Amino acid sequence: MNERITQNAEETREEGIRLGNSLQPGDIVALSGALGAGKTVFTGGIAQALGIHEPVTSPTFTLISEYEGQMPLYHMDLYRLGTPGEFAWLGVEEMLDGQGISVIEWSERAGEELPERAIRVVIDIEENGLRKIQIHHPEGKAS
Numbered sequence: 001m002n003e004r005i006t007q008n009a010e011e012t013r014e015e016g017i018r019l020g021n022s023l024q025p026g027d028i029v030a031l032s033g034a035l036g037a038g039k040t041v042f043t044g045g046i047a048q049a050l051g052i053h054e055p056v057t058s059p060t061f062t063l064i065s066e067y068e069g070q071m072p073l074y075h076m077d078l079y080r081l082g083t084p085g086e087f088a089w090l091g092v093e094e095m096l097d098g099q100g101i102s103v104i105e106w107s108e109r110a111g112e113e114l115p116e117r118a119i120r121v122v123i124d125i126e127e128n129g130l131r132k133i134q135i136h137h138p139e140g141k142a143s
């Protein structure tokens, strides 16, 4: 587990870039943290690392947006998911199992439906607006 404190959005974005640079085709990044914690900012950093320059926004209403970079980026936001079971009904298996990168905001809403091989990123809002970012790589995989 890797933990960092960021002081502002730019530093959070840099942490996203750092993780993004280490990602391999097919990787899944599962983000969790309160509203406004910085999940979308972090995702913007991952997108930048993949060579995507368009602005990244939360696909809260569409649930999924797709960006073309060095590899495809599938950006999901499960805020509006009713139950974990609905995740299976979204038809995202092809994305999760494909050659792109899947980044999932509000991934905790997928519960047990979330693939075990996901890299889990937890962002906490600390005092003074600082953010604590914890990155948990799945068992048996080096960071």
Ligand SMILES: Nc1ncnc2c1ncn2[C@@H]1O[C@H](COP(=O)(O)OP(=O)(O)O)[C@@H](O)[C@H]1O
Binding pocket: 006, 007, 008, 009, 010, 011, 012, 033, 034, 035, 036, 037, 038, 039, 040, 041, 042, 058, 105, 129, 130, 131
């Ligand atoms: N250390 C920090 N890291 C990330 N965002 C921060 C930080 N400090 C302040 N912010 C602000 O918090 C907001 C995070 O928004 P966003 O990434 O959309 O959150 P989420 O997707 O988790 O709801 C932005 O307005 C950003 O400027």
Ligand SMILES: [Mg+2]
Binding pocket: 039, 040, 058, 105
């Ligand atoms: Mg968001």
